Amino acid sequence: MELDGAGLTCAQVHAVAYEAARVTISSLDRARAAWGVAQGLTGPVYGQSTGVGANKDVGVEEGGLDLLRSHAGGAGPLVAPERARAMLVVRLNQLLAGGSGVDPGVLPVLAEAINDGFTPPIRTYGAIGTGDLTALATTALCLLGEMSWQGPMPPQGATAGQEPKPTDGPAAGEGPTAPVSGPRYPLVSSDALPFISSGAATLADAAIAVHRLRVLLDAAVDVAAFSFVAVSASAEPLAAAVQEARPHPGQAATAARLRGLLSRELAARIQDPYGYRAFAQVHGAALDALGRAESVVETDLNAATENPLFADSLAWHNGNFHSAPVALALDALRAALVPTAQLSVARLATLMEPAYTGRLPFLAARPGGSGALILEYVAQDALAELRHLANPVTAATAVISRGTEDHAGFATQAARYALRCVEPLEIVLACERVAATRGPDVPDRPLTDDLDAARALLSQPFRSCTASGGHPPPTARG
Structure with a gap:
């Protein structure tokens, strides 16, 4: 390189x-x-x-x-x-x-x-x-x-x-x-x-977090497609005509990709819950926040943040070292992860409901079985962690060095928390994936290994920046 x-x-x-x-x-x-x-x-x-x-x-x-x-x-x-x-x-x-x-x-x-x-x-x-x-x-x-x-x-x-x-x-x-x-x-x-x-x-942590979160948000579209198939959700909200009426870039990209993963069969309902109907809007907003964060971080990866800056035969005393742009972008990114994770948890809830799946409650193999119920506990635990990590760092400041340095951006903490967001977001998506792909005859069993396997599929592109990412789900309903 x-x-x-x-x-x-x-x-x-x-x-x-x-x-x-x-x-x-x-x-x-x-x-x-x-x-x-x-x-x-x-x-x-x-x-x-x-x-x-x-x-x-x-x-x-x-x-x-x-x-x-x-x-x-x-x-x-x-x-x-x-x-x-x-x-x-x-x-x-x-x-x-x-x-x-x-x-x-x-x-x-x-x-x-x-x-x-x-x-x-x-x-x-x-x-x-x-x-x-x-x-x-x-x-x-x-x-x-x-x-x-x-x-x-x-x-x-x-x-x-x-x-x-x-x-x-x-x-x-x-x-x-x-x-x-x-x-x-x-x-x-x-x-x-x-x-x-x-x-x-700080920028190194931010860059790692941005890369890994991009991999996960990309994989989240595949996970949502599994759920769409599992509950016969309508693809009508993803139509090009709908997206052209409200042309947010992330929303349009999300809808187009999910459209390509789903079949054209008739949906089971005229309107689905928001976890399906508003997926493109919510997930697209997270993609837009990620794109903004990536742009800001990459600007600073290649910037002269020096004080003083030596250029044009002079020493220019300045504040280019201040991290306000990075902190604000990472605050917005962490906040945007919460709604997309919330919709994943909402889809997980529909997968537990016979009215949506046509199967026994909790995707159990026998009446009265708990099936995949524990996934809701795990997902809600991870979601709670994401909500905690979404608290903005830019609402605070610090005054040090006898008052000479009278403001702080706290991008260091924003980057650290963004890194910590990777694990709970991955867990939430893994819970949805395990439920959406669960076969009808799976007996009650510990799901730890299933979650680990799902997380491995979601995070596999972490190991290769050239990996395409994602694992396309079946395009036919079944």
């Missing part, structure tokens, strides 16, 4: 993190140009000739390495090595975009770390959406040899049903990620702030 500072996608970040995709650098020209500007400037430059934060007016000399040491203090568990690897590729790509003023010689060393499986020991807590200072300062100290890398460890494919939580990760000194020597580069004082002035760890 060639990095050029301009074309990195969420899917590519996922491929580097989880599929051992290797990276190459197309050109260091923009990084060299910014470095040349930084080296030629005289006068006060924030973070180089001055302190940072409330110390912005305090002149300093050669204090940058102390800045790295003071900012490398995080807390909580180590993040999974795959997420740390994703952060490295994001920061490398941003530095290639130019503007940072960092020594361009460090960029090939970052590529070496990525390709050889080395990751910095990043702790979970330490950022509020105004730059991932703790994570990147830790990375810089690894490059300097003052902290130990974790690894080498080839990225592992995601295991369905066992997705790593945002705080998952081995403890320092444990297993194959024990501290080791790794790539080194002699960063100097003037490289310190330029290296850490980025939200690369």
Whole structure:
């Protein structure tokens, strides 16, 4: 995968993190140009000739390495090595975009770390959406040899049903990620702030979440088609004439895809419950929110978020590091997942009703049997988790550094929660899929294995960014 500072996608970040995709650098020209500007400037430059934060007016000399040491203090568990690897590729790509003023010689060393499986020991807590200072300062100290890398460890494919939580990760000194020597580069004082002035760890989490949620929302259309078939639901609400009357892009795409999966047979009812009749509208809104989030995240994956920005022979002091656009987009995405999951649970409820399926209650094999009833409990549990994770982070703020830094975007938390949404959404959809495909003669039995198998089908494309995703259901009613 060639990095050029301009074309990195969420899917590519996922491929580097989880599929051992290797990276190459197309050109260091923009990084060299910014470095040349930084080296030629005289006068006060924030973070180089001055302190940072409330110390912005305090002149300093050669204090940058102390800045790295003071900012490398995080807390909580180590993040999974795959997420740390994703952060490295994001920061490398941003530095290639130019503007940072960092020594361009460090960029090939970052590529070496990525390709050889080395990751910095990043702790979970330490950022509020105004730059991932703790994570990147830790990375810089690894490059300097003052902290130990974790690894080498080839990225592992995601295991369905066992997705790593945002705080998952081995403890320092444990297993194959024990501290080791790794790539080194002699960063100097003037490289310190330029290296850490980025939200690369937040963007890495956001990119992984966006990619995985796209896979699940795509698979959700297939799952809904199984339910349409199981209850003989009407495809009339999906008609092109209906969609043209209200042309929201996600709605139209959802309806067109589901139309292609269903037969043209007459429906059993003139109108179905909203879980079927309004599926395109609700699910389409989630797709639109996902598309917006993907666009915002990918903009920042390829942006120079540096403060100061070195360009046009000057140092431009600015607020490009602030994560408000990302936080707002991820808040909207997490909120949009809840209605589409709610409709999945609603369809699950109809699958338990003889009036819709023509079968015994709960899809049982014998009168009085509980059949698939437990799926409703599991789905409602997972839905409750999604509702909790949908709470917006942008309603809060923080004031730190003696009032100098008087607002925070909390995109770090928004990305972390978006990652956590993957598991409960997958579980909700798996419950619907198991019920919609349940045969008429299945005896009462534990459904844990069925759910695990359904989750494996839903999340299979996590392992390949080029996979088509989805598992088309039968097009004939039966």
